[in-house]
Amino acid sequence: MPSGSTAPPSGGPPPAGPVPPPHPPAWPVPPHAHAWSGPPAPRPLPRRLLGPLGTLAGVAAAFAYVGTVDPNEPGHYPVCPLLRFTGIYCPGCGGLRSAHAFVHGDLPAALGANALAVVGYGVFGVLLAVWLIRAVRGLPPRLAVAPVWWWATGAVLALFTLVRNLPFGSALAP
Template structure:
């Protein structure tokens, strides 16, 4: 038809030479890279802790809060717990730091959801409400208080 112009494509857009490649498309393959990178980091960290036993003195620094005050923080025993989890010993892991075991499980679930959503092309929106953040902080505080009283003697690593 006289006077009609061809539709513009990425290759024929103004300022782009004919035959030049268009903008790169990012597919689902690129979306799974961040969760896979985090997974690789977690596997590497757990692999390191599995190989280098935190129960042997001198491998890791001591908890400064425990050293200077005698108070077990919510993270005390976390490396020993991770070591036990890496070796499949859940009972020892729970005794070393039950809160850490719950955190490992929660993070594993989060990572699985992130990976599935990335693989299916759905974005992951993480918008915790203040009540969720405060609840987690209260749980950590309660765990810390209980494990430093005679009632929580079984929670001390």
């Protein structure tokens, strides 16, 4: 071994003095990461209800506005651009008139203006109820929809649009 070398001879005793600490981890490890303490505590009930009740308040305000400002009177709402430029009813055409009739309790008129929108009101009500129930129980809001349902929804919208614009589907036109 050359003179001035600090390396111990092989097989010799370990060097005297303090042992250097091991390298710290690449990121700080929280103290509770090593012992599993169960799922995190749920948020307080008022905070859990903030999302669904806020959504309900927004939708109720929109329906209240449409219920008071009649879309059957011209000049209150813009005209559907697709209907204006092409004369074709889109899936949403008649939706405001449907909502106005629905708010006033006239279900036949609501269905006549836009039957698909009335179905949408029901689907929204069910989803909101599920969201509220999950929030009260402290469960996360989950909506897992398989791609086949999205394709089916698109197909129903396309078919509804096609049929309401054909002569035999005039009952679905607003």
